[in-house]
Structure formats: C-alpha cells, structure tokens
Amino acid sequence: xxxxxxxxxxxxxxxxxxxxxxxxxxxxxxxKDTDLALxxxxxxxLLRVAIAAAVVGNFILVxxxxxxxxxxxxxxxxxxxxxxxxxxxDLSYEYIWARLPHLLGLGLKSNFLMGAxxxxxxxxxxxxxxTILALLAALARLSSSGMALGISTFYISFFRGTPLLLxxxxxxxxxPQIGVIINPIPAAIIALSLCYGAYMAEIFRAGIQxxxxxxxxxxxxxxxxxxxxxxxxxxxxxxxxxxxxxxNQFIAMLKDSSLVSVLGAWELMYMARTHGRAEFKYMExxxxxxxxxxxxxxxxxxxxxxxxxxYGKGVDVSRV
Amino acid sequence: xxxxxxxxxxxxVALSATSAFAGESLDRVMGNKKLVIATDAEYxxxxxxxxxxxxxxxxxxxxxxxxERMGVExxxxxxxxxxxxxxxxxxxxxMSVGSMTPTxxxxxALDFPVVYYFTPAALVVHxxxxxxxxxxxxxxxxxxxxxxxxYESYLKKDLVIDAEDVPEFSYIIDDADxxxxxxxxxxxxxxxxxxxxxxxxxxxxxxxILEAQKNGYPIKIIGPEALFMEPLAIATDKGDAExxxxxxxxxxxxxxxxxxxxxxxxxxxxxxxx
Numbered sequence: 001x002x003x004x005x006x007x008x009x010x011x012x013x014x015x016x017x018x019x020x021x022x023x024x025x026x027x028x029x030x031x032k033d034t035d036l037a038l039x040x041x042x043x044x045x046l047l048r049v050a051i052a053a054a055v056v057g058n059f060i061l062v063x064x065x066x067x068x069x070x071x072x073x074x075x076x077x078x079x080x081x082x083x084x085x086x087x088x089x090d091l092s093y094e095y096i097w098a099r100l101p102h103l104l105g106l107g108l109k110s111n112f113l114m115g116a117x118x119x120x121x122x123x124x125x126x127x128x129x130x131t132i133l134a135l136l137a138a139l140a141r142l143s144s145s146g147m148a149l150g151i152s153t154f155y156i157s158f159f160r161g162t163p164l165l166l167x168x169x170x171x172x173x174x175x176p177q178i179g180v181i182i183n184p185i186p187a188a189i190i191a192l193s194l195c196y197g198a199y200m201a202e203i204f205r206a207g208i209q210x211x212x213x214x215x216x217x218x219x220x221x222x223x224x225x226x227x228x229x230x231x232x233x234x235x236x237x238x239x240x241x242x243x244x245x246x247x248n249q250f251i252a253m254l255k256d257s258s259l260v261s262v263l264g265a266w267e268l269m270y271m272a273r274t275h276g277r278a279e280f281k282y283m284e285x286x287x288x289x290x291x292x293x294x295x296x297x298x299x300x301x302x303x304x305x306x307x308x309x310x311y312g313k314g315v316d317v318s319r320v
Numbered sequence: 321x322x323x324x325x326x327x328x329x330x331x332x333v334a335l336s337a338t339s340a341f342a343g344e345s346l347d348r349v350m351g352n353k354k355l356v357i358a359t360d361a362e363y364x365x366x367x368x369x370x371x372x373x374x375x376x377x378x379x380x381x382x383x384x385x386x387x388e389r390m391g392v393e394x395x396x397x398x399x400x401x402x403x404x405x406x407x408x409x410x411x412x413x414x415m416s417v418g419s420m421t422p423t424x425x426x427x428x429a430l431d432f433p434v435v436y437y438f439t440p441a442a443l444v445v446h447x448x449x450x451x452x453x454x455x456x457x458x459x460x461x462x463x464x465x466x467x468x469x470x471y472e473s474y475l476k477k478d479l480v481i482d483a484e485d486v487p488e489f490s491y492i493i494d495d496a497d498x499x500x501x502x503x504x505x506x507x508x509x510x511x512x513x514x515x516x517x518x519x520x521x522x523x524x525x526x527x528x529i530l531e532a533q534k535n536g537y538p539i540k541i542i543g544p545e546a547l548f549m550e551p552l553a554i555a556t557d558k559g560d561a562e563x564x565x566x567x568x569x570x571x572x573x574x575x576x577x578x579x580x581x582x583x584x585x586x587x588x589x590x591x592x593x594x
Binding site: 184 | 361369
C-alpha cells in the first residue's frame with residue numbers, strides 16, 4: 001500500500017478515475033458542426049483528457065492551500081458542480097419562483113400550516129414526544145420489573161421491526177376500526193413519535209449504561225435515592241453521549257416525515273409532488289424540495305453542535 | 321356456547337364499525353350542510369393544484385356542482401389514492417370524485433353510485449418512433465403503465481369493468497413487456513427520455529396525454545385513439561343506499577341540464593360525458 005503514498009501514483013489514479021467517469025458522457029456532439037481536421041470523436045476524446053487533467057491540476061492546486069481554505073474551496077467547488085448538474089436539466093426558474101412560497105409554507109391552508117412550515121411543526125412535536133417516549137422506554141428497559149421490561153422490549157421490537165410507512169398507514173387506517181378517528185397530521189405525529197421513540201430508546205439505554213457503575217455507587221454512598229441518582233448523576237453525564245446519535249435520528253426523522261404525504265397532509269413533500277404534477281414540472285419541484293430539506297437538516301446540525309458543546313463543557317473532547 | 325355467542329357479537333360489532341349505516345353518510349352531510357370530497361391532486365386536468373395553491377380541475381368542478389345540487393357546501397380533502405381506494409373511510413370524507421374506474425375489486429371496498437364520464441384509453445410513443453404505426457404494432461414492446469390501473473389490466477388481458485353501458489372492446493396488443501409505475505405520469509416521464517431508452521410506449525388516459533403534450537412532452541398518439549372507453553365513477557363508502565341515490569339524482573340533473581358537458585368542455589376541450 002506504500003506505493004499509494006507517492007503523489008505521482010495518486011495523481012495517476014485520480015486522472016484515470018476522472019477519465020473513466022467522463023467516458024460515460026458523449027462530448028462529440030459539441031463538435032458536430034465544427035469543421036476541424038481531427039473530427040468530432042477525436043475532439044471529444046481530447047476534451048475528455050483535458051477535463052481529467054484539469055481535475056488533477058485542481059487537486060494539486062487545492063492541496064497547496066492551508067487546511068481551512070482547502071475545506072471551503074472544496075465545498076464551493078462541489079456545490080458549484082452540484083448546481084451545474086441541476087442547471088443542465090434546463091429547469092423553469094419562473095415556475096420554481098412562483099411555487100416556492102407554497103413549498104416553504106408561507107401562508108395558511110384551512111387555517112393551518114402547510115409546506116415546510118408544517119414539516120417543521122410535525123417534526124418539532126414528534127421530537128418532543130419521541131424523546132419522552134424514548135426516555136421512558138429506556139428506563140423501563142433497565143428497570144428490575146419484568147413487566148416494564150416486557151412492555152418496553154415489545155414496543156421497541158415492533159416499532160423498530162416494521163417499516164415507518166406501514167406504521168403510518170396502520171395508525172391512520174387502523175385506529176378508526178376501534179372508533180378513534182384522527183386526522184392526517186396527528187396520525188403523522190403519532191407514527192413518527194412511536195417509531196423514533198423506539199430507536200432512541202436504545203440510544204438512551206446505551207448512554208445510561210455507558211456511565212461507569214462507580215458513579216452510581218458513589219452517589220448512593222452519599223445518600224442519594226435511586227431517582228436522584230438517575231436524575232442528578234447519571235442522566236446529565238449520559239446526555240453528552242446521547243446527543244450526537246440523537247441528532248442523527250432527528251435529521252432522519254425530518255426526512256422520513258415526507259412519508260406522511262401519502263395521507264394527504266400538505267407538508268413539504270406533498271406540496272412538491274402536487275405542484276410538480278400540476279404543470280408537469282416534476283423535476284423543478286423535487287429539486288426545490290430537496291434543497292429545502294437540506295437547508296432544514298443543516299439547521300438541525302447547527303443546533304445539535306451547539307447543544308453538544310453546551311453539555312460537553314466539563315469534558316476536554318480532544319482527550320477523550 | 322356462550323363463547324360462540326360473544327364471538328358472534330364481536331364479529332357483528334366489527335362489521336358494523338367498518339361500513340356506513342344506511343342513511344348515516346346522508347345524515348352527516350345534510351346535518352353539517354357540508355359535503356367532504358376526496359380528490360387526488362396529482363392528476364391534471366382532472367385534479368391538480370394551481371399557482372395560488374387552490375385545487376382545480378374537472379373532478380373538482382364536478383364535486384362542487386354535486387354539492388351545489390344537494391344544497392350543501394363543498395369541502396375538499398386530498399388523501400393519497402391508495403388510502404381512498406382502500407375504503408373504510410370512517411366518515412373522514414363522504415365521497416370521492418376522482419375519475420375512478422369501477423372495477424370488481426374496488427367494488428368490494430366501495431360503492432359506485434354513478435358513472436359521470438368516459439375517457440378513451442390511448443397508446444403513445446416518442447415523437448421519433450417510426451416502428452409503431454398502429455396500436456397492434458406495440459405487441460411485445462416495453463409499455464409503461466400506472467400500477468393497478470385499468471391500462472395495466474388491459475395489457476394483461478384481464479380487464480373487467482363493472483358498470484352498465486360500457487362499450488365493447490377487444491385486446492389488440494399481445495405479450496406486452498409491461499413496466500409498471502407509481503403513477504401514469506411517471507411512465508410519460510420515462511417515455512420522454514427518448515424512443516426506446518426506457519420505454520417504447522406508454523398507455524394511459526387520453527386527457528392525461530393531451531395535457532402532457534400541452535406541456536411540451538415529445539410524444540405522439542397512436543391510433544386507434546380509444547383502445548377501450550373507460551367509465552369513471554363517483555365512489556362512496558360501502559352501505560349507504562340513500563346517500564348513493566341522492567348523488568345519482570344530483571349527477572343525473574347535471575347531465576340533463578348540460579352542466580356536466582359544459583365542465584367537460586372547459587377542461588377537456590370536448591364532451592366526454594355522453
């Protein structure tokens with residue numbers, strides 16, 4: 001493997017890789033109407049080599065920058081490439097602009113939220129409910145009561161073991177069979193809370209178990225009761241460990257909330273699909289929705305890292 | 321014996337909970353002075369969403385007209401197609417005006433009080449296609465259809481339409497290489513990529529095709545224009561004959577005074593209601 005350490009070898013690999021990817025594009029069309037001695041196929045091949053060389057050149061150039069600049073330049077370049085990819089679809093920007101307010105949910109639908117605002121609302125409530133559910137399930141899982149353990153493992157097993165889409169449909173279509181008729185939005189919130197509560201219960205359990213037994217013993221020796229040990233000693237330490245995987249779950253939930261569009265709740269995905277269908281501008285709306293979901297996820301990430309810092313105060317992360 | 325009795329009782333309760341009592345839907349509609357109509361807003365020109373976020377289309381106008389004839393207000397909800405066709409609506413909405421074909425399978429879960437118009441089912445190919453000149457040439461080709469639509473059934477040759485006055489039809493495409501999609505429009509999306517790229521042809525309702533052509537899809541219709549005529553019906557939850565009769569009466573009066581034809585002209589550019 002040492003041979004890979006050598007810059008010339010790495011660059012050759014990069015060149016070959018870029019060339020192979022470019023092979024799937026047909027550049028000869030670009031030169032169809034030009035009157036050159038080499039012919040369109042030859043020119044297309046040359047262009048391919050030139051682009052592959054540019055990729056390698058860019059790689060060498062960016063590597064000379066300081067670390068932070070490298071990071072920023074790479075992001076900008078990838079984002080530009082990404083945008084060029086969408087640009088090449090020949091999208092109707094007026095259409096996106098005209099329908100964007102509906103996707104974002106600026107305005108009301110039957111006096112309630114819609115679009116991205118509704119997505120955020122559904123997630124916010126589901127985050128709150130699933131956190132409580134997860135904590136209860138994790139504590140039940142760790143308790144000495146066989147019944148509590150039974151309930152909690154049954155719940156976790158079922159909701160982790162079945163697809164979310166199926167749970168959404170079961171709750172929406174199934175509950176009326178026992179006389180409980182709920183609207184799409186509450187059904188969505190219940191399904192997301194139950195499903196993510198089950199996943200997070202396992203994260204919480206792992207976090208609680210990761211706190212050394214000595215902490216618990218010391219707290220008890222100081223005369224704290226069981227509840228106090230959990231509340232004052234174990235949980236504050238466990239939270240630090242729980243936050244990163246929990247943040248992950250919330251981001252996943254944000255995107256999974258798109259599944260409730262099957263019930264006809266006017267959330268972001270539903271708006272994207274229907275507005276896309278209205279004038280056969282499906283790509284336009286899907287891409288817009290993708291960017292909105294992405295922006296929301298980034299917000300979640302920022303919030304997560306803030307909270308992480310807050311609870312990591314007492315710990316020097318670089319030494320753990 | 322006692323256990324058996326309880327089981328019977330439980331069964332009866334379960335049954336009654338699943339379908340509407342006679343007159344129940346009608347009482348609800350008349351009591352609330354509101355007709356809640358389900359429509360799937362992903363199918364222009366039947367039903368879609370406009371730039372101001374309002375529901376528009378043929379089905380939406382027909383729904384409004386029926387509510388008006390019944391002397392109640394119309395309200396629209398937009399559950400997914402699968403949720404509508406699953407039945408057991410639990411009173412969430414009263415009827416579906418969703419261009420639904422009354423098939424035998426659907427009739428197990430829903431009632432179809434009245435057929436309100438017909439659409440021709442047509443085959444389309446990419447503009448550049450030169451091998452499929454009439455529908456029968458599509459035998460053995462890759463044809464895209466929406467999943468569990470009548471178009472898929474036609475290609476599989478097991479289409480049974482459970483309605484009166486349905487014109488006769490015959491199967492003229494053999495051994496189609498059927499590709500199913502979540503919705504008919506997705507099949508058109510794949511067809512527009514190019515002739516034979518993913519599909520050789522797509523098979524769907526003529527209005528859907530015309531709307532796609534209007535929006536610049538490079539596709540052309542292959543004759544005959546109607547491989548079969550598809551009757552499209554209003555659907556209600558099972559079991560309320562009085563409500564169904566009331567809907568039938570409203571639609572008949574819309575037929576009689578030409579309102580339905582007028583709505584059809586507006587959205588389809590022709591009268592598909594006869």
